[in-house]
Amino acid sequence: MAFQKSSHTFTKIHLKALHTNNFKILFTLSFTVFINTLSFSQDTPNKGIAIDRAVKDTTIVVTDSLVKTTISEKTQDTILKDSIKPKKDLLEHTVKYHAVDYTKFNQKEHKLYLYNEATIDYGDMKIEAGNITIDYNKNTVYARGIKDTLGGYTQKPVFTQGANVVEPDSIIFNTKSKKALIYNSKTEQGDGTVIASLTKKENDSVYFLKNAKYTTAEDLEDPEYYIRLLKAKIVPGKKIVTGAAGLYIYDIPTPVWLPFGFFPQSDKQTSGIIIPSYGENSDRGFFLQNGGYYFAINDHVDLTTLGDYYTNGSYGLRLESAYKTRYKFSGNIAFSYESLINSERGFSDYSKSTVYNLRWSHSQDSKANPNSRFSASVNLGSSNYYQTSTNQVNFSNRLNNTLSSSISYSKTFQGTLQPNISLTATHSQNTNTEEINMTLPTFQGSLGRFYPFESKTGAKKGIIQNINLQYGVNAQNSITTYDSIFFKKEMFDAAKVGMQHSIPLSTNFKLFKYFSVSASSSFNEVWMLKTIKETYDAEEEEFVSETVNGFDAFRTYNFSTSLGTTLYGMFNFEKEGKDRKLQAIRHVVRPSISYNINPAFDKYYESAEVVNADGLTQSELDAIYSDIDLKYTRFQESIYGTPGKTFSSSIGISVSNNLEAKVRDRDSTATESKKIVLLNSLNFSTSYNVAGDSLQWSPVSVSGGTQLFNNKLSLNFGATLDPYALDNNNSRINTFNINNGGSLFRLTSGNLTASWSLSSKKKGAEKDDKNIEQNLQGGGRADDMFGVSEDFAKRQINEKKEEGIDKNNEQSEYYRHSIPWSLRLAYAVNYSNSTRQNEISSHSLMFSGDINLTDKWTIGASSGFDFKNIGFTSTQLRFQRDLKSWSMNFSWVPFGTYSSWNFFIGINSSMLKDLKYEKQKQADISL
Structure with missing residues (x-):
């Protein structure tokens, strides 16, 4: 290195070029220091001085301090910044590496070797492998596993970059181009x-x-x-x-x-085509079902459009949408429409019809608004929709007899009395009679309970301080119609509108310490916008009603009181020196007696006018038509009932019973006895009409229920016992049955229902069946007694594999000595004898069950037997095979109106769900 004299105008420093080999050695040493400084290895790195990108010359040049250096304007560089961009660092990111056995750097080859559980972190890239080699000349990373002495290949590389994870046998990665093999x-x-x-x-x-x-x-x-x-x-x-x-x-x-x-x-919902399934129907030809398009509208709502088409011209359309806003509300809505053609045009059995169905379910999150709530559960449409629909998703709802809907909104206002209002629209439809009852809408309002004589301390004791009253109002627009005129003009012509105001007044207190006494009185006022006027046509011998438009009202009131107590009885079977299994039985009896008064409001009753009376007076007409009751009330079309015509004063008697037992626990380590319920309830009730002149005793009503075998068997029963006898015309007479040569009571009706759920699994191990959800949405049963939906394509993704193998006792997936099973039974019998018919009105047994023959095979069945009509009810046999990534299902209805079968096999993947095969034979349903 040479120095210029200080007398020169500029101080310049010249660098003498080094030999090429020396430069490579210096560069290698500098790069090694850089890598070891910023990396992690097995050895603790020595602390060194950080190397700056630009190296300053530390040589000190001595100049004469008395000589002032002048700068020539001609040679002054006007460019303050260097226009040449500096070269990038050799590595853009800090390299972190680690290995268990050794970390070795070969200076001659410029390669870094990592062995055994080696890791490299470079930017967003991470490589884990048994053996890693970094070539700094070629900017490559080579990772591979380790071969052991037995020829095994272990510690295969795991390459991670961002969210992508690759597990290869080996990998070559270029850190500069970011390419890899x-x-x-x-x-x-x-x-x-x-x-x-x-x-x-x-x-x-x-x-x-x-x-x-x-x-x-x-x-x-x-x-x-x-x-x-x-x-x-x-x-x-x-x-x-x-x-x-x-x-x-x-x-x-x-x-x-x-x-x-x-x-x-x-990772997000995307729109796409839904591949249909195909099949053949002997009455409608070949078909495509459940094909369409899925619209992923946004994160809160979606839309599925589905369609069916048959070669004879029948078709079906369905729209399904689900929506949800977190912490606010969620729901789903579905509309189905089918145009069905039977046979061929020109044949005698040719027919064409349309059916539809609308379902809507909406629920509000409890956190959204604690003072107001909106909910909806709608299931309405054609009465024969489920019976005639050709789509297999509706199989389990084909035996439904009722469709019902409810939409409600309620709000509570904060305050002393907490006013509450609600609006409700309801719908009930009988699919057999096709009768529809609706309220559009029902308005209810109420004020909270008010204690006018409450003490200042807030304590309510005694008959006076417990006096309370409320106010409630109910307004309805009630419609009764039929399926044929549903939502047509004729439907609204028969609407009934009314409003009822009620003010209940009640109190309660203790009597003689052990008796509870309550008393109440209620005042009701009913408003109507339509009343009727009746006339009696003497020639036709029938009553004729005429509607009268205009406001009218009637008012009623009543009084009631009750007295009740609770009795406890304990039967102890324990004896000293004996450890009996049955230790004690506790009997709880709750008797009560009540008294009710309903005055007669005969002022609202009048006699019907007789047409063609020939000038006779009303008293003369009453005498002539004494065998015909001409009395009527103009409010008899009221939706809130009619005012009572006769005075009623009755005494009610009821007794309820409960039996529990205390037994020795089978668990020898238990310190206390076990309580079991012998009888959940056994109730008796009847009443005596003090104001009546005959038939003063009402029939005795008996009801009860219990659960046995660790709550697996549920029993419920009921009966009606009539103390009065019948005449030769099977009409009740004012003579006790025992005085007419019979028994104390006459059994007029009885019923018994039992449900039994058995399973080889422990209690609580049963899993919820996703198929039941389809039953409930269609208004069906909350079990599989009537079968399950056959929409296998929709269920294949939702179904999860059951953890059926005990890890401590693993069994073959093709055979197991322990076969899980479940069985559900429902038994019902009804007896009728009100007019000496002495018959079993209905008697049936329904059952369903599943058996896991292996961890992969499941068979199930749903059926029943009608003992009265001697025949099997709707029957469905189910077979399911778990093919690991695939599912295979076969459903078969062997006989009956809906005889059919359906075979399906498909992949359990949301992306490959359309890779499936489905074949089915549909039922031949005549409309």
């Missing part, structure tokens, strides 16, 4: 895994594959199926585009090949 990789893409012999990583968002497999199987070493991809391009999180693709099952090729393939990949 990946051998025998396994990459998760959506619900499946891509297994490729060679993968070329072009950049962070594009991968090219050669000779790859795509599968959703869990066992990647031996997948039960895969789609072979000769060539493919992957855009992670977006799509997989392939060349020729074929289906392989256990490495056996199938004839199912496609010239190209497109597999969308997205």
Whole structure:
């Protein structure tokens, strides 16, 4: 290095070029210091001085302080900043590496070797492998596993970049271009895994594959199926585009090949086509069912459009939408319409009809608004929709006899009396008679309970301080119509409108310490906008009603009181020196007696005018038509009932019983006895009409129920006992049955219901069946007694595998000595003898069950037997095979009106759900 004299105008420093080999040595040493300074290794690195990007010359030049250096304006550089951009660092990110056995850097080859549980962190890239080599000359990272002495290959590389994880046999990665070659990789893409012999990583968002497999199987070493991809391009999180693709099952090729393939990949909901299923109906021809399009509108609502088409011209359309806003509300709505054609045009049995159904379910989150609530549960449409629908999703609801709906809104206002209002619209439809009852709407308002004589301390004791009153109002627009005129003008002509105001007044107190006494009185006022006027046509001998428009009202009141107590009885069976299983029985009796008074409001009754009376007076007409009751009230069309015509004063008597037992617990370690319920309830009730002149005793009503066998068997029973006898015309007479040569009571009706749920699993181990949800949405039973929905394509993704194998006692997946099973029984019998018919009006047994023959095979059945009509009820047999990544289902209705079968096999993956086969034979239903 040379120095210039100080007398020169400028001080310049010249660097003498070093020899080439020396420069390489210096560069290597500098790079090694840099790597060891910013990296982690097994050895503790020495603390060194950080190397700056630009190295300043530390040589001190001595100048004469008395000589002032002048700067020539001609040689002054006017460019303050260097226009040449500095070169990038050799590595853009800090490299962190680690290995268990050794970390070695070869200065001659410029390679870093990591062995045994080696890791490299570089930016968003991480590589884990048994053996990693970094080549600084070529800017590459080579990672591979370790071969042991037995020939095994362990610690395979795991390459992670961002959210993408690749598990290959080996990988070569270029840190500069970010490209990579990946051998025998396994990459998760959506619900499946891509297994490729060679993968070329072009950049962070594009991968090219050669000779790859795509599968959703869990066992990647031996997948039960895969789609072979000769060539493919992957855009992670977006799509997989392939060349020729074929289906392989256990490495056996199938004839199912496609010239190209497109597999969308997205973490969000996306719109797409829904592939239909096909089949044949002997009455309507070939068909396509449940095909359409799914619209992912946004994160809160979606829309599914589905359609059916039959070659004879029948078709069906369905719209389904689900919506949800977190912490506010959620729900779903579905509308179905079917145009059904039977036979062919020109034949005698040709017919055409349309059916529809609307379902809506809405629920509000309890956190949304504690003072107001809106809910909806709607199921209305054609009365014969479920019976005639050709879609298999409606199978389990074909025996429904009632469709019902309710939409309600309620709000509570804060204050002393807490006023409450609610609006409700209801609908009830009998699918057999096609009669429809609706309220559009019902308004209810009320004020909170008010204690006018409450003490200042807030304590309410005694008959006076407990006096309270309320106010309530109820307004209805009631409509009774039929399916044929539903939502037509004629439907609203028969609407009944009314309003009822009620003010109940009540109090309660203790009597003689052990008796509870309550007394209440109620005042009611009913408003109507329509009344009637009746006339009696003497020639036709019938009453004729005429509607009178205009406001009118009637008022009623009543009084009631009751006295009750509770008695406890204990029967102790314990004795000293004996450890009996039955230790005690406790009997709880709750008797009560009540008294009710309902005055006669005969002022609201009048005699019907007789047409063609020939000038006779009313008294003369009453005498002539004494055998005909001409009395009527103009309020008899009221939706709140009519005012009482006769005075009523009755005494009610009721007794309820409960039996519990205390037994020795089977568990020897238990310190206390076990309580079991012998009889949940046994109730008796009757009444005596003090003001009546005959038949003063009402029939005795008996009801009860219990649960046995650890609450697996539920029993409920009821009966009606009449103390009066019948005459020869089977009419009740004012003579006790015992005085007429009979028994004390006459059994007029009785019923018994029993339900029994058995399972080989422990209590609480039963899983909820997703198929029951479809039953409930259609208004059906909350079990599978009538069968389950046959929409296997929709269920294949939702169904989860059951954890059926005990890890401590693993069994073969094809055979097990312990076979899980479940059985549900429902028994019902009704007896009628009100007019000496002495018959069993109905008698049936329904059952359903499932058996897991193996961990993969499940069979089930739903059926019943009608003992009165001697025949089986609707029967369904079900077979299900778990094929790991696939599901196979077969449903069969062997006989009856809805005789049919349905076979399905498909993949349990949301992305490959359309890779399925479904074949079915539908029932031949005549409209």
